[in-house]
Amino acid sequence: MRDDVLKLDGLSAGYGKVLVLRDISFRVSEGSVVGIIGPNGHGKTTLLNTICGFVSASSGTIELDGGHLTGLAPHQVAARGVVHIPQGDLIFPDLSIYENLLMGAYLEPDGAVQARRLASVFAMFPKLEERQAQMASTLSGGERRMLGIGRGLMRESRIMLIDEPSLGLAPIVVEQIYDTLKELKSQGRTIVLVEENPSRVVDFADEIFLIDNGEIVWSGQASEMEENENILETYLGG
Numbered sequence: 001m002r003d004d005v006l007k008l009d010g011l012s013a014g015y016g017k018v019l020v021l022r023d024i025s026f027r028v029s030e031g032s033v034v035g036i037i038g039p040n041g042h043g044k045t046t047l048l049n050t051i052c053g054f055v056s057a058s059s060g061t062i063e064l065d066g067g068h069l070t071g072l073a074p075h076q077v078a079a080r081g082v083v084h085i086p087q088g089d090l091i092f093p094d095l096s097i098y099e100n101l102l103m104g105a106y107l108e109p110d111g112a113v114q115a116r117r118l119a120s121v122f123a124m125f126p127k128l129e130e131r132q133a134q135m136a137s138t139l140s141g142g143e144r145r146m147l148g149i150g151r152g153l154m155r156e157s158r159i160m161l162i163d164e165p166s167l168g169l170a171p172i173v174v175e176q177i178y179d180t181l182k183e184l185k186s187q188g189r190t191i192v193l194v195e196e197n198p199s200r201v202v203d204f205a206d207e208i209f210l211i212d213n214g215e216i217v218w219s220g221q222a223s224e225m226e227e228n229e230n231i232l233e234t235y236l237g238g
């Protein structure tokens, strides 16, 4: 059996007095891909932000490799190998592609390691290498998304949390982004992927959790989800 990298137990969290996540529990084993799906505004982004330490847990625990993440500050969570690729990229538009990528390596003091990671990001995204001096603000939506993923890969990662990588992109570009994600999966990386569109996740995730109104209302293998039309219709409109 593979070891659990991430373990959530009875996690609840929200903003002020408003509880958004209720009693969330799941495990992510080494090298697996977990997909989190659910309608807009039902807590998927909040879940990733709570794991990363941006939102405080009101109860429950979050463990990474058996050590507590609960209560840690975002930079401490990042230092333990949690790589967050947020919704909408959050790249630095007034910095070049090269500078944006180096920002991803801020926790890595060894220049040789940084150079090695940069070379592997450029191998994965040759376009970023060609345009490394270009300002990030001039990139297309798909290129920005690639830069966001590339920046995440500049750090040592135990787990990657990827928030709606297909958001706002043309279908052909979504295809390219998912080719990249499949490559990351084939490298054996452990990934939690949030998507509103279940069809993408069914193709990619080993296990799926459906969040509705801040609670897990269904979980199972991707193949079971395709067979269970009720789930798709009830929660995601078919």
Ligand SMILES: Nc1ncnc2c1ncn2[C@@H]1O[C@H](COP(=O)(O)OP(=O)(O)OP(=O)(O)O)[C@@H](O)[C@H]1O
Binding pocket: 015, 020, 038, 039, 040, 041, 042, 043, 044, 045, 046, 047, 196
């Ligand atoms: N910073 C915040 N302060 C207060 N409420 C927030 C904040 N961020 C999100 N919320 C609220 O928390 C709830 C869940 O939002 P969240 O972004 O986690 O949902 P989501 O499922 O990821 O949806 P989307 O895909 O649209 O981002 C929503 O009601 C939202 O308004």
